[in-house]
Amino acid sequence: xxxxxxxxxxxxxDINVHYTWVFAFALITWTLADxxxxxxxxxxxxxxxxxxxxxxxxxxxxxxxxxxxxxSVVAIARGMPVRSITLFIFGGVSDIGGETRSxxxxxxxxxxxxxxxxxxxxxxxxxxxxxxxxxDSPVEGVLIYxxxxxxxxxxFNLLPGFPLDGGRVLRAILWGxxxxxxxxxxIAATVGIGFGWLLVGGGVxxxxxxxxxxxxWMGFVGWYLxxxxxxxxxxxxxxTLYDVPVSTVMSKPExxxxxxxxxxxxxxxxxxxxxxxSVPVVASGRVVGIVALQDLEAVHRDLWSQTPVSAVMTGPPxxxxxxxxxxxxxxxxxxxxxxxxxxxxxxxxxxxIVSRNWAIQTMGR
Numbered sequence: 152x153x154x155x156x157x158x159x160x161x162x163x164x165d166i167n168v169h170y171t172w173v174f175a176f177a178l179i180t181w182t183l184a185d186x187x188x189x190x191x192x193x194x195x196x197x198x199x200x201x202x203x204x205x206x207x208x209x210x211x212x213x214x215x216x217x218x219x220x221x222x223s224v225v226a227i228a229r230g231m232p233v234r235s236i237t238l239f240i241f242g243g244v245s246d247i248g249g250e251t252r253s254x255x256x257x258x259x260x261x262x263x264x265x266x267x268x269x270x271x272x273x274x275x276x277x278x279x280x281x282x283x284x285x286x287d288s289p290v291e292g293v294l295i296y297x298x299x300x301x302x303x304x305x306x307f308n309l310l311p312g313f314p315l316d317g318g319r320v321l322r323a324i325l326w327g328x329x330x331x332x333x334x335x336x337x338i339a340a341t342v343g344i345g346f347g348w349l350l351v352g353g354g355v356x357x358x359x360x361x362x363x364x365x366x367x368w369m370g371f372v373g374w375y376l377x378x379x380x381x382x383x384x385x386x387x388x389x390x391t392l393y394d395v396p397v398s399t400v401m402s403k404p405e406x407x408x409x410x411x412x413x414x415x416x417x418x419x420x421x422x423x424x425x426x427x428x429s430v431p432v433v434a435s436g437r438v439v440g441i442v443a444l445q446d447l448e449a450v451h452r453d454l455w456s457q458t459p460v461s462a463v464m465t466g467p468p469x470x471x472x473x474x475x476x477x478x479x480x481x482x483x484x485x486x487x488x489x490x491x492x493x494x495x496x497x498x499x500x501x502x503x504i505v506s507r508n509w510a511i512q513t514m515g516r
Contacts, residue, residue: 154169154170154171155167155169155170161236162220162223162227163227164220164234164235164236165234166216166236167235167237168237168238169237169239169240171240172239172240175239179204179207179208179211180204180205180207180208181204182364183200183204183296184200184201184203184205188204192287195289199289202289203292203293210296210297211297214268214271215243215304216236216238217267217268218243218265218267218304218308219244219245219264221263221266222260222263223236223245225259225260226247226260229251229260230252231247231251231252231256231260232247232487233245233246234246234247252472252473253475253476254323254324254326254327254332255323255327257323258327260319261319261323264308265304265305265316265317266305268304268305268308269305269306271297271301272298272299275298275301278294279291311342311343312342313336313342313343313379313383314376314379314380314383315346315376318340318342318343318346318380321338321339321342322335322336322338323335325338325339332477336383336384337384340380340381340384341380341384342380343376343379343383344380344381344384346376347374347375347377347379347380348373348377349373350370350372350373350376351369351370351373352373353369353373354366354367354369354371354373357369358370395477395478395479396474396475396476396477396478397474397481397503398474398495398502399478400505401474401495401505402504402505402506403503406425406430407430407431407432407438408430408431408432408433408442408460409434409460410432410434410439410459410460411459413457413458413459414447414450414454414455414456414458414460414463415455417430417442417460418447422444428443428444428492429442429443429444429492429504429506430442431501432461438469438494438496438501439464439467440460440464440466440467441469441494442460442463442464442465443492446464446465447463449463450462470493471494471496472484472494472495472496472505473495473496473497474502474503478505481493481495485505485506492505492506
């Protein structure tokens, strides 16, 4: 996203702030200082309203950061790279590399964000109920706003309007039931477009009958969601690597090598005759590693006959995909880990190999 600056780095993820965040922060602070807090706490000094409002607005964006970090941590745990998190006028967005590999991953990554917001709201509620903060104090005012805001963020993001988290949850459910990610995306995006128009219409009504600022804000959010969903739907109409399962492009795992085989035998009997750049290593029927041409560079050629494959192979954890994963997932792993191939595993059984060149050539046919 252009117009951003890096704020810090958390768990290996860059935390960025877009310039539009300043407008959102100013608008929220002004709304709280001019309306929310004076209505609930009429005896505060004017400076207290503005200072408390600014702190409350910061807690909202800190909560949104926690929301996005929840997405990112789960995505990283499921093998997906996360480049950055950016706070902007409409909240926050996580830059997660590639698409999710399965409907289950999509569901878990999507649902954890709203759940984290609802969890923060519950924490705020429990602190308020405990009575540790004084009545009519600025701390109480901030906590009440924190609790209500996180409840709203959690519930709003659960609504099935793609690309909101709820829309991604809907896509995951449709994907899992239909087995077709592209179709699930089109349906979820269509619902998201309708939801966006609904917000635009609601914003117009509120602007005319009640509050112009609130109505305009709702309308802008609705327009943004509508455009985002429409863009996703247009992209989903094109057949992509996400539609193609690994099983259609993988090559069969011909002649795996034993870990005790010498490097010279590996080259002469496995690599050269079959023009192979890598060979899986199997012991007792189980894959224990993979050996590639570049691995052999660490051993002087005069020692190849004396050095077993086990000395140079890459061992567990190996980079693997399942037969029903998308080619995009496989290519993403190849690019992110800078390898030339990934193993295709069906449980503990090696059923194929996907190489960078094989995938590109197959998709180009």
